Amino acid sequence: MKKINKLSNWSFWLLVFISINSWSQIQRVEPPFWYAGMNNPELQILFYGENIAENEVSVSNGISIKSVQKTENPNYIFVTIDTKDVAPQEMLFSFSKNKKVTFTKKYALKQRRENSASRQSYDSSDLIYLLMPDRFANGNSKNDNHKAMLEKANRDNPSSRHGGDIEGVIRNLDYIQELGATALWATPLCEDNDSQGSYHGYAQSDVYRIDPRYGTNEEYLKLSSELHKRKMKLIMDYVTNHWGMEHWMMKDLPTYDWIHQFPGYAQTNYRMTTQFDPNASKKDAKLCADGWFVKSMPDLNQSNPLVLNYLIQNAIWWIEYANLDGFRVDTYSYNDKEGIAKWTKAITDEYPNFNIVGEVWMQDQAQMAYWQKDSKIGAIQNYNSNLPSVMDFTLMDALTVAFNENQSDWDKGLFRIYNNFTNDFLYPNTNNLLTFFENHDTNRFNELYENDFKKYQMAMSILATVRGIPQLYYGSEIGMAGNKKDGDGNIRQDFPGGWDGDVNNAFTKAGRTAQQQQFFDFTSKLFQWRKTSEAVHFGKMTHYVPENNVYVYFRFTDSKTVMVVVNNNLISSEINPIRFQDNIKDFKTGKDVFSGKQMNLENNIVVEGQSVLVMELE
Missing domain, CATH: 2.60.40.10 (Immunoglobulins)
Known part of the structure; x- marks a missing residue:
């Protein structure tokens, strides 16, 4: 015993x-x-x-x-x-x-969750609301600082952390839903322990942990759950190209070639054209793909099988763990081409319906189309990125210039927008392009157009009715402006009302200024209507060559047709429906989705100066 x-x-x-x-x-x-x-x-x-x-x-x-x-x-x-x-x-x-x-x-x-592999994702029936969590709303002031995190909150500094968090987003989901948004894209929420500028989240220091200044992993799950209760979708901003210098592995690399070394640091030349240019030097192509985006962001080597597998598993882990509905991938075209194609395929093999949009910031449709899945342009070089969606930067370029050009010209004004769509034949899937007129890296649209509400109406109406998946950047809907020349903090300002003590609370009707309410009412009405329009979601598009700075196009299915008339002139214009009879067909009237007014399609249509008419044909 x-x-x-x-x-x-x-x-x-x-x-x-x-x-x-x-x-x-x-x-x-x-x-x-x-x-x-x-x-x-x-x-x-x-x-x-x-x-x-x-x-x-x-x-x-x-x-x-x-x-x-x-x-x-x-x-x-x-x-x-x-x-x-x-x-x-x-x-x-x-x-x-x-x-x-x-x-x-x-x-x-x-x-696993039941039917996890067959989960649905975002598509052209959605409106994506993009926000920067640190600048949206502070739901829990107790997590503004954390003893293990280097940077402390300082709302007086545009480049510092301001204290916005996941709880702040959750508290304002009703507001986002009221706008007509059906999907949420938040800039990265994983830990970023940089000593300054860490609020943007793209220099991650732990890719399995939500930054404690935003909340916890469990709070991220709560955000996902709350969105799904509203039949809304959660899109994670994923970074495959680089981590931050404070990532725990950077202190003790698994292998020398876990990151690209020259040895040590060399900055990318940002020349993404070298990735498909048949005349590019090997040195230039290597520096683009292998060079670091900035000195504080070590460039990951996706050609190392251990690195690639780590990134694949991390992405899948987050999909399963947080019940995600999609990815947006940062700096997609800076990755190792073959490696990122394998990463993307591994995700979509596991989840066949899962949508991934890549940031391919280029000013040429052929160059952007190269990166979309099954591109015939990529096929010339036997390359397939497997990437379902790319961001339509050329449309953004057109929208941010066209409405300041009031005179009809060969390639200016509304011809800029028309010409963008003439190149749609280059894309394998135009419905799966992300469309926008600004984001967290660009000048604010309302800054460029000096809060001209008419120009905002025209651009937003186009965004809501052309092919693709529209994305709205937080604050546009209340007229927020900001000039990138004054620093990134100027285009990433705090949403008014997101912090205790804010004088202006734009989250509520009672707290908005008259101008904010004007912008909000229009945006909400437009995108609430868009939710109901199958023709806009998945219909075909026919557009007509602009005449006298008036642009007319149709979105249609076999049974539904939407007609859009954009008049960029300073004065009223009159159009004759006979020119558009191929699309008007037997429809007799058009219902203005904003006013509800019925218009007789057998008579000339008068459109006010610098305005847009969106009609459901009946």
């Missing part, structure tokens, strides 16, 4: 020793857990700790280890297991020296 007690006592202290040793030996495990029943059953787990590679690894329950990969850094082990037909469970990894277990680590394989 005493021997049994002694043995039991010895076993107890052995387990305690192993547990304590495990705590000290393993500092990181990524992904922190995984899911059973994935399309790709292979899971590569990163274990990080001092000299952890000195150990041999085994796992419980008969689970197969496919490979154990060690690098030149003894603080890492990459263990690949096969999860095919493995039920959700808690497995145990054992780490041994000289055939003796020195420490263990539990690892959870969790149950």
